[in-house]
Amino acid sequence: MPERLNSAKLITPAPNSLYQLPESIARRTLAELLHIKSDPARYIDEGGAATVHHISDSICMKVLHDRHTSAYSGLFNLGNSIEQEAYFLETLSDFGVGNTRSPRYVGQIVSTVRGEPNILLMEKLDAVNLQHVMNGTAILPKSFSAKIFFDELDRYIVALHTIHKIVHLDLEARNVMIDRETGMPRVIDFGRSRSIASLSKASKVHFMNKDMDAVEEMYQKWQNCQNKKEML
Numbered sequence: 001m002p003e004r005l006n007s008a009k010l011i012t013p014a015p016n017s018l019y020q021l022p023e024s025i026a027r028r029t030l031a032e033l034l035h036i037k038s039d040p041a042r043y044i045d046e047g048g049a050a051t052v053h054h055i056s057d058s059i060c061m062k063v064l065h066d067r068h069t070s071a072y073s074g075l076f077n078l079g080n081s082i083e084q085e086a087y088f089l090e091t092l093s094d095f096g097v098g099n100t101r102s103p104r105y106v107g108q109i110v111s112t113v114r115g116e117p118n119i120l121l122m123e124k125l126d127a128v129n130l131q132h133v134m135n136g137t138a139i140l141p142k143s144f145s146a147k148i149f150f151d152e153l154d155r156y157i158v159a160l161h162t163i164h165k166i167v168h169l170d171l172e173a174r175n176v177m178i179d180r181e182t183g184m185p186r187v188i189d190f191g192r193s194r195s196i197a198s199l200s201k202a203s204k205v206h207f208m209n210k211d212m213d214a215v216e217e218m219y220q221k222w223q224n225c226q227n228k229k230e231m232l
């Protein structure tokens with residue numbers, strides 16, 4: 001039995017799911033996966049809640065800090081548990097609008113020891129972060145067209161709301177990536193998302209509007225950024 005099962009449980013999608021955890025990864029222990037985390041060559045990027053690392057050509061891992069044990073945990077909104085975030089990713093694994101989608105879910109390693117990190121395994125996107133492009137630290141894919149991209153992002157978010165009754169609630173440029181091949185959006189990071197299925201009509205509208213306003217704001221920021229670049 002792998003060592004990781006002492007302190008963490010590995011959860012993978014249902015047996016008939018398209019996205020199985022490859023044997024080569026399932027056999028790895030938690031210690032081995034955390035070793036990957038310390039290899040600079042495997043580092044992809046990070047946000048406030050996690051660091052993301054390359055596992056294979058098609059799979060990456062998001063290592064979530066256990067913020068619940070932080071001395072400052074009471075001071076900020078902790079966001080979703082790993083199980084909640086994984087649930088949204090799994091729900092959306094087969095979902096897409098046109099050429100826009102989210103990373104496919106692969107599995108999760110949920111620590112049973114407080115303070116130990118949790119790991120979310122997912123499809124490694126061949127994409128660049130929209131915020132990085134705006135910062136000038138990543139190259140914009142040639143196939144990108146702002147009008148098509150943001151229209152499609154809008155349609156994806158509307159479908160997320162109406163078909164899946166999910167609101168993202170963290171639609172910032174850092175949580176949207178651009179697929180290198182198609183130039184289309186990849187919506188990532190469901191760490192603040194929530195289901196609106198059981199909410200009142202007014203609450204549903206409130207949260208859906210928040211997402212739509214966030215997309216509009218992102219588009220404005222993108223345009224401002226392009227205008228500034230043109231003036232230089």
Ligand SMILES: Nc1ncnc2c1ncn2[C@@H]1O[C@H](COP(=O)(O)OP(=O)(O)OP(=O)(O)O)[C@@H](O)[C@H]1O
Pocket residue numbers: 044045046047048049050051052060062103122123124125126127129170174175188189190191
């Ligand atoms: N599936 C993926 N494939 C490739 N890169 C990814 C993937 N998921 C995340 N990333 C990269 O890693 C970064 C951090 O991931 P993520 O946004 O999920 O972390 P976070 O800590 O929850 O972020 P935030 O600060 O927005 O809460 C992303 O901004 C993105 O650049």
Ligand SMILES: [Mg+2]
Pocket residue numbers: 047048174175189
């Ligand atoms: Mg993020």
